[in-house]
Amino acid sequence: MNTVKTFTRSSSGGNAFASTPRIEIYFKTWCPYSRWALALLSDKGISFKTIDVTDNRVLEAEMIDRSGRTSVPQIFIDNEGIGGYDDLKALDASGAFDQQLGVDTENTPLAA
Ligand SMILES: N[C@@H](CCC(=O)N[C@@H](CS)C(=O)NCC(=O)O)C(=O)O
Numbered sequence: 475m476n477t478v479k480t481f482t483r484s485s486s487g488g489n490a491f492a493s494t495p496r497i498e499i500y501f502k503t504w505c506p507y508s509r510w511a512l513a514l515l516s517d518k519g520i521s522f523k524t525i526d527v528t529d530n531r532v533l534e535a536e537m538i539d540r541s542g543r544t545s546v547p548q549i550f551i552d553n554e555g556i557g558g559y560d561d562l563k564a565l566d567a568s569g570a571f572d573q574q575l576g577v578d579t580e581n582t583p584l585a586a
Pocket residue numbers: 504505506507508544545546547557558559560561
């Protein structure tokens with residue numbers, strides 16, 4: 475549920491269809507935490523939905539309703555709120571985010 479089929483690289487080096495999580499981010503243009511979160515997501519090379527709540531009270535209310543928080547950014551993975559930039563950064567640092575994205579982080583060196 476809440477996943478999209480996408481063509482992605484598999485860890486074996488071939489190509490395979492895999493389910494990637496649906497990522498959404500509510501943000502404000504002037505907020506540095508929002509910019510850092512957007513940059514982190516962009517660096518992953520994944521597609522994600524951006525929701526600009528800078529001057530949009532309706533969408534901001536939706537964000538608060540869904541997340542229970544008033545600060546931006548608010549990030550959702552498969553409809554589940556994970557929090558803001560600090561939370562995304564921690565998830566990424568732990569390797570769990572890449573795992574959810576199906577990214578190979580092993581960096582196995584090539585045999586000589
Ligand atoms: N720890 C949060 C900090 C986010 C934050 O402080 N955002 C500011 C704007 S840059 C904000 O929304 N402040 C208003 C509030 O906290 O309600 C994160 O990493 O996302």
